[in-house]
């Protein structure tokens with residue numbers, strides 16, 4: 001992504017409006033988007049993730065590369081959306097359905113970003129899916145689940161789009177034909 005190109009609040013708002021059209025059981029609309037758009041807010045996010053990493057990682061398991069990456073990603077993207085699912089413990093709609101709904105919203109967001117020529121990437125370092133991160137966002141960790149980060153930004157000019165592949169459809173599809 002091109003770190004020199006900014007993303008406007010209007011464009012991010014349009015992406016989130018598209019995200020909201022995800023399916024939602026009981027119209028619960030469990031997605032909560034925490035948007036880090038300005039460089040100071042992205043730096044705060046990066047530093048917050050690094051400090052959670054320090055707090056939750058036993059010394060023997062500390063990996064300096066992983067910690068450094070937490071500090072780089074949010075500074076390099078033009079915007080970061082922390083994805084959160086609002087859940088109701090023991091409620092009518094099970095937690096997995098709310099997480100599925102937020103995942104659909106995430107896909108809508110990324111498709112809308114692609115449509116506008118933006119790059120996006122869903123990343124889930126363990127700290128960004130932790131109850132500590134939920135609390136860092138100012139939310140109750142009993143009723144919210146953090147589902148990682150979506151990085152957004154403009155592709156670097158002249159760079160070919162990243163190539164990706166998927167297994168053939170027959171590897172994951174069973175036709176029940178009677």
Ligand SMILES: Cc1cc2nc3c(=O)[nH]c(=O)nc-3n(C[C@H](O)[C@H](O)[C@H](O)COP(=O)(O)O)c2cc1C
Pocket residue numbers: 121122123124125148164165
């Ligand atoms: C919930 C979720 C979390 C993910 N977390 C990571 C991650 O932390 N690191 C990573 O390299 N890819 C992660 N991915 C995969 C990438 O977002 C991406 O799908 C993958 O690199 C393949 O690229 P493509 O989707 O453009 O084909 C995650 C995907 C999902 C659905």
